Amino acid sequence: GQQVMQIPQYQHVQEGEDFTTYCNSSTTLSNIQWYKQRPGGHPVFLIQLVKSGEVKKQKRLTFQFGEAKKNSSLHITATQTTDVGTYFCAGWGGNEKLTFGTGTRLTIIP
Amino acid sequence: DTEVTQTPKHLVMGMTNKKSLKCEQHMGHRAMYWYKQKAKKPPELMFVYSYEKLSINESVPSRFSPECPNSSLLNLHLHALQPEDSALYLCASSQERGRVNYGYTFGSGTRLTVV
Numbered sequence: 001g002q003q004v005m006q007i008p009q010y011q012h013v014q015e016g017e018d019f020t021t022y023c024n025s026s027t028t029l030s031n032i033q034w035y036k037q038r039p040g041g042h043p044v045f046l047i048q049l050v051k052s053g054e055v056k057k058q059k060r061l062t063f064q065f066g067e068a069k070k071n072s073s074l075h076i077t078a079t080q081t082t083d084v085g086t087y088f089c090a091g092w093g094g095n096e097k098l099t100f101g102t103g104t105r106l107t108i109i110p
Numbered sequence: 111d112t113e114v115t116q117t118p119k120h121l122v123m124g125m126t127n128k129k130s131l132k133c134e135q136h137m138g139h140r141a142m143y144w145y146k147q148k149a150k151k152p153p154e155l156m157f158v159y160s161y162e163k164l165s166i167n168e169s170v171p172s173r174f175s176p177e178c179p180n181s182s183l184l185n186l187h188l189h190a191l192q193p194e195d196s197a198l199y200l201c202a203s204s205q206e207r208g209r210v211n212y213g214y215t216f217g218s219g220t221r222l223t224v225v
Contacts, residue, residue: 033213042200043153045213088152097166098214100152 004101021104023072023089038085116217133184133201145200
């Protein structure tokens, strides 16, 4: 079945440093979505990418979808304490299911 | 209203109990989902309802029984659970199943402990 892996599993950064998480799918995806889950919270939808090579920005967050539509990345510039949480990519494949990646847990050192 | 409401927020139940989790949305979404999330793991799909009909059952044990009484409500009936079923149960909704242009809206979840 479809598998979606993320690296790194954990990332600790100093406040103000940049952060990147990478997402890789075993199969080609129709689209990829990104979610953020704060500690003790629930996943919150951030964005969706559909086109090959697509890049979208939300303030300090930059999302990319790979040319082959099998990988994606999320980059946060100048992290803040409010960025703490687990970031999940989620891929929509041919099985018409949204499969969540393994997640990257971001902690910020003030 | 842009929320998915889940009740209860916390539930402790014995292995012989019967309980139900409830989920409600008033966004006009026609697809609703149950996910299970263990600590430090991603959400795992359990059931998908599309237009109030069960579309996907991810080989979930029969001790979990979903129900969709109408387009706004989704229930998960629990019976004879095991301690390993303890987890965060998340309900989500989206515009339509299969239309990939919209993200999922998740509820805050029910944290279930089976003793």
